[in-house]
Amino acid sequence: MREPAAGAGALVLDRVRLALAGKLLMDLSLAVPPGEVVTVMGPSGAGKSALLAYLCGTLPGEFEATGTVTLAGRRLDGLPPERRRVGILFQDDLLFPHLSVAGNLAFALPASVRGRAERRARVEAALAEADLAGFGGRDPATLSGGQRARVSLMRVILSEPEALLLDEPFSKLDVELRERFRRFVFEEVRARRLPALMVTHDPADAVAAGGPVVRVGQQGG
Numbered sequence: 001m002r003e004p005a006a007g008a009g010a011l012v013l014d015r016v017r018l019a020l021a022g023k024l025l026m027d028l029s030l031a032v033p034p035g036e037v038v039t040v041m042g043p044s045g046a047g048k049s050a051l052l053a054y055l056c057g058t059l060p061g062e063f064e065a066t067g068t069v070t071l072a073g074r075r076l077d078g079l080p081p082e083r084r085r086v087g088i089l090f091q092d093d094l095l096f097p098h099l100s101v102a103g104n105l106a107f108a109l110p111a112s113v114r115g116r117a118e119r120r121a122r123v124e125a126a127l128a129e130a131d132l133a134g135f136g137g138r139d140p141a142t143l144s145g146g147q148r149a150r151v152s153l154m155r156v157i158l159s160e161p162e163a164l165l166l167d168e169p170f171s172k173l174d175v176e177l178r179e180r181f182r183r184f185v186f187e188e189v190r191a192r193r194l195p196a197l198m199v200t201h202d203p204a205d206a207v208a209a210g211g212p213v214v215r216v217g218q219q220g221g
């Protein structure tokens, strides 16, 4: 495991209010310490994915949003997505089908990682960490679901995020794979001291995460 990112710090939401067509979806304040997972649960349509989009800076213009978000003391709201250093993992792995596994991973590396050798070394280290050493040249379509999931996590990690958002990343995996992938994700979160905010419908995800659960979508969120 690598050393924690130098900027490791809490993700703090202060009165984040999301509304759609004049209807308040949620009014949320919470703090996610580095290395911990806070789980957000609530009914379908409560605005959980919209919340993650707000944190990424990709909330569609149909929504109205206010409230401050800080990450390791840096104010995020107002910054363009590429300057936020927030990584997100979705239920679909979204690997590029036209790139090899290594190509998918290399794509995520920041431009500040210079030199072919260094970029290759980072990709190789990520493959090894995901128990996929030797798989770099493979077409993603030839990997199993669990392998693809691990590549998708390493792709996010290689982008050097300072916080991780999880939007039901386990929901499409069968029970055994889900447990294994969960362990992998939560170990990475702890080892890298990333604050993580997870949206899920599955109470077992919240139990496995071990952190607090925040409920939205009830009496105004």
Ligand SMILES: Nc1ncnc2c1ncn2[C@@H]1O[C@H](COP(=O)(O)OP(=O)(O)OP(=O)(O)O)[C@@H](O)[C@H]1O
Pocket: 020, 042, 043, 044, 045, 046, 047, 048, 049, 050, 051, 060, 062
């Ligand atoms: N681009 C958009 N434009 C307008 N409305 C949207 C848009 N995206 C989502 N919505 C609406 O915003 C509300 C919140 O959606 P969101 O996907 O955040 O809910 P959710 O809590 O994540 O639901 P689920 O648990 O089903 O994934 C829903 O009413 C949805 O229909």
